[in-house]
Amino acid sequence: xxxxxxxxxxxxxxxxxxxxxxxxxxxxxxxxxxxxxxxxxxxxxxxxxxxxxxxxxxxxxxxxxxxxxxxxxxxxxxxxxxxxxxxxxxxxxxxxxxxxxxxxxxxxxxxxxxxxxxxxxxxxxxxxxxxxxxxxxxxxxxxxxxxxxxxxxxxxxxxxxxxxxxxxxxxxxxxxxxxxxxxxxxxxxxx
Ligand code: URA
Numbered sequence: 001x002x003x004x005x006x007x008x009x010x011x012x013x014x015x016x017x018x019x020x021x022x023x024x025x026x027x028x029x030x031x032x033x034x035x036x037x038x039x040x041x042x043x044x045x046x047x048x049x050x051x052x053x054x055x056x057x058x059x060x061x062x063x064x065x066x067x068x069x070x071x072x073x074x075x076x077x078x079x080x081x082x083x084x085x086x087x088x089x090x091x092x093x094x095x096x097x098x099x100x101x102x103x104x105x106x107x108x109x110x111x112x113x114x115x116x117x118x119x120x121x122x123x124x125x126x127x128x129x130x131x132x133x134x135x136x137x138x139x140x141x142x143x144x145x146x147x148x149x150x151x152x153x154x155x156x157x158x159x160x161x162x163x164x165x166x167x168x169x170x171x172x173x174x175x176x177x178x179x180x181x182x183x184x185x186x187x188x189x190x191x
Contacts (some may be wrong), residue, residue, distance in 0.1 A: 001071070003066045003089070004135075007010065007023070007027060007113070007163075008113055010023055011023065011114065011117045012111055012117075014117060014121075015017075016121060017039075017043050017118070017121050017122070018116055020038075020062055020114065020118060021038045021122060022046035022096055023114075024036060024114050025038070025040050025070075027096050028054050028095050028111075029095070030059060030095040030096065031059075031095075031096070031098070031119065033060070034059035034060065034061055034095070034096055034122075035061070035062035036058070036061075036062070036094045036095050037054040037058045037059060037062055037063065037064050037090075037091060037094055038094060038097070038185065039064055039088060039089060039090030039091070039118060040063055040064060040088070040089060041085075041087055041088030041089055041122075042085075042086065042090045042174075043088075043089060043121075043132050044122060044123055044148070045086060045088035045122055045124055046086070046091075046124055046125045046134045046190060047082065047086065047087040047088070047091075047124055047125070047126050047127075047128070047190060048087070048088045048119065048124035048127045048128070049065075049088070049089045049091055049092070049127075049128045050071075050091065050092060050101070050115070050127060050129050050130060050137075050138060051064065051065060051089070051090070051091040051092070051103040051130045051131065051134060052091055052092060052093065052103065052126065052130070052131050052133040052165060053091050053092065053093035053094075053095070053096060053097050053100075053103050053107075054091060054093075054094070054095065054096045055067045055096065055100055055132070055140060056096065056100065057070075057133060058091075058096070059096035061097070064089045064090055064091055064173065065089055068170075069165070069166040072164075072169070072170070073166045074178050076166070076183050077183060079180060079183070080147070080180070080183035080186065081187045081191075082183065082186065082187045082190065088122050088124065089129045090115070090133050091116060091134075092103040092108055092111055092112070092115055092137045092138075093107050093108060093111045093191050094096050094111055094114065094131075094175075100191075102133065102184075103133060105186075108114065108133065108136075108137050111156075112137055113158060115130035115137065115138075119138075119156075119158070124158060124191060125158065125159065125190070126158065126159050126160075126161065126186060126190060127155065127158055127159070127160045127161070128160075128161045128182075128186055129160060129161070129163070129165060130155075130163060131145065131164060131165025131167075131168060132145040132165065133165075134162075134165075135149075135162045137177070138155060138160060139153055139155060139160060139183070141160065145162060145163075145164070148160050148162050149163050149178065149182065150162075150163065150178060150181065150182050150185070159189065159191060161185065163178070163179050163183070163187050163190070164178060164179045166179065
């Protein structure tokens with residue numbers, strides 16, 4: 001999808017997540033056999049979790065965070081006393097980048113207007129940015145996750161917690177502890 005003026009106008013006219021999902025499914029073209037992954041969760045969740053892009057299992061099922069990274073995320077959410085069902089989960093990029101590569105800057109730019117409208121429609125109290133693609137898309141293209149992770153940021157009046165992506169912590173115990181610590185901080189802030 002290249003976000004032309006027409007689509008940007010449509011985005012502002014979109015009044016709810018269902019209509020935004022329809023627009024997203026119309027505009028993004030996944031590979032054959034795959035689906036766009038729009039996001040899921042309560043329409044006005046207090047917590048919004050943003051990942052990078054769907055992986056293989058997500059693109060096959062059309063749901064975010066259902067593969068290995070998702071299972072790890074579920075575990076750490078539970079440990080932080082955060083119920084996944086109460087959070088809204090999505091990604092910056094809505095279709096799987098070929099070979100699961102990191103999304104290109106152009107792909108992030110194309111997807112960003114949809115994500116920003118999604119944030120407005122959900123209207124969360126807290127956003128968790130999982131990994132540097134989400135951190136840079138939501139907060140600042142120059143932000144370095146190693147410098148700001150674990151420190152509350154703000155975007156349009158919403159508190160934002162930048163932290164590691166679950167895929168980045170599989171083989172790194174230190175990062176794993178920091179991700180858990182950041183989610184505990186988010187859990188406490190929600191209560
Ligand atoms: N990684 C992500 O960033 N998002 C998903 O939905 C799955 C894996």
